[in-house]
Amino acid sequence: MQDSPNGFDAPMLGLRKADWLMKLEEVAEDHGHFQPLGPRHCATLIEDKPVLLVTFETMQGIQKRGDTGQPLGWELVRELGWSHLCLMCDGNTWFRDPEVIAYFDHLSDDGFFDEFDQVIFYGAGTCGYAAATFSLAAPGATVIAIKPQATLAPDLAGWDHRFPAARRQSFSGRYGFSPDMLDGAEKAFIIYDPLEDLDAMHAALYRRRNVELLPTPRMGGMLEPQMLEMQILFRIIAKAGAGKLTRETFYKLYRARRNHIRYLNRLLSDIENQKRPYMKALMCANVARRLREPRFMRKLDLLVRAADEGRLAG
Secondary structure, three states, rough: OOOOOOOOOOOOOOOOOOOOHHHHHHHHHHHEEEEEEOOEEEEEOOOOOOEEEEEEEEEHHHOOOOOOOOHHHHHHHHOOOHHEEEEEOOOOOOOHHHHHHHHHHHHHHOOHHHOOOEEEEEEHHHOHHHHHHHHHHHOOOOEEEOOOOOOOOOHHHHOOOOOOHHHHHHOOOOOHHHHHHHHOOOOEEEEEEEOOOHHHOOOOOOOOOOOOEEEEEOOOHHHHHHHHHHHOOHHHHHHHHOOOOOOOHHHHHHHHHOOOHHHHHHHHHHHHHOHHHHHOOOHHHHHHHHHHOOOHHHHHHHHHHHHOOOOOOO
């Protein structure tokens, strides 16, 4: 793979949408192909066997991410020599357009996925729905989906009112109810925060023999960006590519939250709301010792003074 202004190292941040799409097409055509799929979707393929990563991403999310403005999978292509198929949408579409469905039917009929030793489907949120759903086209694949919706069909998920515009789309038929589409997967991992009620309700619908539900309490709704900040998302995907992703390996990597300030702040807030001063003191002492984090050092100092004066409280 070449390193050039047209290669994977070419920054794509700060471009207007039309220029960004032109650059994306240019790089993809240099290393594989670029294919429009109707007015709201496109696909890029970078082929370099034997492992294929299939990601579903919004164009807006790609343009905002990191310091490159490139699809998430391109970094793994650079580092691990994998192939990468990226399905992109303009806005939240759940990839329900007929052109996308026809594209996956075509790939399946042509035996495209059979050419790879390992296939991983990945997506987050609305794209997590698509990752789980379209894994049907690649039996034996591994799926990693962060807080995916199972469906937005009113008769099955009428309790989720977050996406009123999506109610006009059909979530029935082929590639419809996402949990059923996982029947052919080797393994699926659903990552979600159980304290986010609607995300937890969708996750519960995914309960299957080949599905691991991986709760991550207090990570909130912005799970994917935080996993990128903790530098564990690529490692999780890499484990899947090596056939070594398990519940145990996930939670070993997830221990990185112990150094993640946003998580620690939420945990501290919960402890404060529960009026548990001694637990608060233990936590502040731990974080102050390990990370020298100013907020926790100040709170620890106040707690020590309060204890010395006999007025320790939550």
